[in-house]
Amino acid sequence: MHVFTRVLLCVLLLAIHYFLLFLPVSELFIVYILLFNPRWFRSFLDKTAPRENNND
Numbered sequence: 524m525h526v527f528t529r530v531l532l533c534v535l536l537l538a539i540h541y542f543l544l545f546l547p548v549s550e551l552f553i554v555y556i557l558l559f560n561p562r563w564f565r566s567f568l569d570k571t572a573p574r575e576n577n578n579d
Contacts, residue, residue, distance in 0.1 A: 556564055 555561075
């Protein structure tokens with residue numbers, strides 16, 4: 524393997540690593556929640572939300 528090929532391979536591996544490292548996973552998760560509003564998330568919100576007292 525030539526030196527140029529090795530350097531190119533290393534640069535490609537570093538580029539792939541940094542792309543995956545900086546991929547905004549939490550932002551993608553938030554977009555999924557906002558777009559699809561899954562049942563399991565709605566159930567989680569219902570369990571954590573405080574109950575309202577309507578005894579007026």
